[in-house]
Amino acid sequence: MVGSTAVAILGSLIFIDMRDREGIVQVFFDPDRADALKLASELRNEFCIQVTGTVRAREEKNINADMATGAIEVLASDLTIINRSESLPLDSNHVNTEEARLKYRYLDLRRPEMAQRLKTRAKITSFVRRFMDDHGFLDIETPMLTKATPEGARDYLVPSRVHKGKFYALPQSPQLFKQLLMMSGFDRYYQIVKCFRDEDLRADRQPEFTQIDVETSFMTAPQVREIMEAMVRQLWLEVKGVDLGEFPIMTFAEAERRYGSDKPDLRNPMELVDVADLLKSVEFAVFAGPANDPKGRVAALRVPGGGLSDPQAD
Numbered sequence: 001m002v003g004s005t006a007v008a009i010l011g012s013l014i015f016i017d018m019r020d021r022e023g024i025v026q027v028f029f030d031p032d033r034a035d036a037l038k039l040a041s042e043l044r045n046e047f048c049i050q051v052t053g054t055v056r057a058r059e060e061k062n063i064n065a066d067m068a069t070g071a072i073e074v075l076a077s078d079l080t081i082i083n084r085s086e087s088l089p090l091d092s093n094h095v096n097t098e099e100a101r102l103k104y105r106y107l108d109l110r111r112p113e114m115a116q117r118l119k120t121r122a123k124i125t126s127f128v129r130r131f132m133d134d135h136g137f138l139d140i141e142t143p144m145l146t147k148a149t150p151e152g153a154r155d156y157l158v159p160s161r162v163h164k165g166k167f168y169a170l171p172q173s174p175q176l177f178k179q180l181l182m183m184s185g186f187d188r189y190y191q192i193v194k195c196f197r198d199e200d201l202r203a204d205r206q207p208e209f210t211q212i213d214v215e216t217s218f219m220t221a222p223q224v225r226e227i228m229e230a231m232v233r234q235l236w237l238e239v240k241g242v243d244l245g246e247f248p249i250m251t252f253a254e255a256e257r258r259y260g261s262d263k264p265d266l267r268n269p270m271e272l273v274d275v276a277d278l279l280k281s282v283e284f285a286v287f288a289g290p291a292n293d294p295k296g297r298v299a300a301l302r303v304p305g306g307g308l309s310d311p312q313a314d
Contacts, residue, residue, distance in 0.1 A: 014040045018051060018074070021115070025069040027051055029076050036079040045092070046085040046110075052078040123239050125192055128212055131231050137188040137214070142177035144194075145169075149176060153197035156207075170196035178215040187217035225249070260299075272299040 014029040014037060029040045043049070053076040064070030090096050090107045101108040108114055129139065145168040148155045155169040171177075173195050181189050191213045199205045216224065229247050236242045248266065255262050258271045276291040276298045290296030 012037075016040065016043055018049070019110075023068055023112070026064075026067075026073045027053065027076050028073050029079070033077060036076055039079045039081065040076070042081070044085065046088060047081060048083040048085070050080040050082055051076050120239060124235065127235055127238055128190075128192060128231070131234065132190045132214075135188070135227060137190040138186055140181060140186065140189050140191060142171070142174040142181075142191065142193070144171065146171050146177075151175075151197075153199045156196045156198050172197050173211070174213050178213065182215055182217045189213075189215045270301050270303065273302055274298070275300045 012031040016027050016029075017024050018027045029037045031037055051074060053074045055072055055074055058064075058071055058073050062073075088107060089104050090100060092111065096108070109118070132139070145158060148157075148167075148169040149172070151172040153172060155172065157167040157169055160166045160168060174191060174193055178189050178191075192210060193213050194208060194210055196208050197205070199207065201207070214228075219227075225247075233244050233247075236244050250258070252262055255264055258264070259268075260272055274297065276296070279287040279291040279298050282288050282291075287298055291298045
């Protein structure tokens with residue numbers, strides 16, 4: 001494909017950005033190759049082309065540090081236009097509306113940013129399969145057409161052609177099937193599986209999504225945490241090059257005591273501080289009562305620099 005910057009003509013020289021699934025490389029058309037040069041002058045954005053040539057190092061002054069291939073270029077000896085492109089509904093040099101991007105998804109996926117996301121997803125899927133296989137888990141597919149089960153959302157229903165008036169339900173999760181697999185003796189199961197839930201679109205809801213589904217028969221809670229932590233840590237290290245370090249562990253009671261929540265955001269450094277000893281003798285009963293109650297608690301958040309003046313407090 002001819003890249004989004006299309007064709008640059010400098011005197012008798014022509015340069016283009018050529019894109020494939022691996023990225024972009026600059027192609028240089030030599031004026032000594034008259035046929036290729038003439039054809040290159042017809043190139044426009046998103047033409048599908050075939051180029052034969054020689055890869056060579058760029059002169060130092062022409063190196064483009066912003067490109068992965070910025071130190072080389074292709075000196076074209078032959079050019080074939082496989083398919084010409086008309087004006088496209090998406091402009092790769094400007095911001096397009098979300099509606100246009102979704103309507104012309106196949107064009108939007110040509111953008112390096114979007115293509116990279118699919119490549120990253122593929123790397124994640126490949127890693128998860130390797131990791132789970134190495135830890136004795138079996139990848140077992142479960143049925144997509146099943147019966148309706150009472151779960152957290154409505155089911156998508158698929159009418160049966162053979163059984164008139166009857167319907168299949170698409171699974172909200174493989175829950176029942178994986179439990180049956182445990183009963184069958186497969187003590188470690190996993191699946192990268194599609195799930196379907198007939199819900200309205202919200203920030204945390206989608207009608208279909210993919211999840212890493214896992215079930216084991218004879219694992220303790222610490223063992224489950226250990227293996228899942230190892231998977232997540234190795235995944236981030238392999239795919240993103242980020243070492244997450246060892247995950248902190250706290251009990252439910254500790255989380256409630258320190259943060260007042262069973263799912264605290266540990267990026268927030270503020271913790272609840274017990275101040276009951278300071279308030280046992282105060283006249284304000286709202287504080288003094290629980291401070292003197294063995295089952296009570298008075299806690300405060302320390303906010304450095306967060307003091308309010310009287311007008312602000314009012």
